[in-house]
Amino acid sequence: MGLKIKLHNATTIANLAGVGDKNLKVFKEYLGITVSIYGDKIITDATVEQEEFLETVFETLIKLAENKIVLQERDIIYVINVVQNGKLDGLYELYKNQKKIITNHRGKAIYPKTFNQRAYINAIYEYPLTFGIGPAGTGKTYLAVAAAVKALKEGKIKKIIITRPAVEAGESLGFLPGDLKEKVDPYLIPIYDALYEMLGVETTSALVEKKTIEIAPLAYMRGRTLEDAFIILDEAQNTTIAQMKMFLTRLGFNSIMVVTGDPSQVDLPTGKFSGLKDALNILKNLTDMKVIVFEKVDVIRHPLVQHIIERYESKWKFMFITKLI
Secondary structure, eight states, X not given: OEEEEEOOOHHHHHHHHOGGGHHHHHHHHHXXXXXXXXXXXXXXXXXXXXXXXXXXXXXXXXXXXXXXXXXXXXXXXXXXXXXXXXXXXXXXXXXXXXXXXXXXXXXXXXXOOSHHHHHHHHHHHHOSEEXXXXXXXXXXXXXXXXXHHHHHHTTSOSEEEEEEOOOOSSSOSTTSOSSHHHHHXXXXXXXXXHHHHHHOHHHHHHHHHXXXXXXXXXXXXXXXXXXXXEEEEOSGGGOOHHHHHHHHTTBOTTOEEEEEEOTTOOOOOTTOOOXXXXXXHHSTTOTTEEEEEOOGGGOOOOHHHHHHHHHHHHHHHHHHHHHHO
């Protein structure tokens, strides 16, 4: 069965399909729908009910491809998500007017890829304090690290400080050897990975050695005033109220502070209230800070991961309903 849309030139087809038709394979992996291109036609085994949805997806993708935007698998998934959520307005402008954050050490340009990612980066550039709130996989920490590296390279700040609370997420830190920092370092691996991608291992290690980049548990922030610095608090949902207050009051002149976290994933002991939730309530309506709330539509994962999550969510929902019955 063919869609009504026609493809008009080889460049559009190449941009749309990707190398080895990998972009088209996303539809099978993500939606269970086979899509292929024969000549100027898009052939699919979609049901009649699915055709209207696919028409909208491909109209959007073709418009992007015709304007020489090279599409990748994550772009296909995001367009699918956006169409499913009915938030197409401005999507073309998002891609057409992408502003690079930095180029990493391998020469790859890093861009905000979703509406909320763009709003997040713009907020970081504009406000001394930005909260990035939402589920894992939305790029909250990754983009904050990219913005920090950009600020350092441009000489706008002298130091990058990245911290997180030392909270045990289902595992015990006590058996690990070393001091608090050595115990917490394994939990900071995602941050190191982001820095390695931006700067390379050697440059990152050299900057850490010189203390130009500091990665440390939150307890190390007490008593300091952080000036000329880009400070990121990761996993902020696991701060206590006292810790969050302590962190936020470290902000010094010519500094940028970014707080990231997922309020739905609190690992604090029973009876401890999340400092992130408390701060969002206390600080709401302040004009010199910004809160960006990421949504599920911003989560761009490998299709298999998405299906795994859906299965687990279905299981938990079934177990919850069964328990109620």
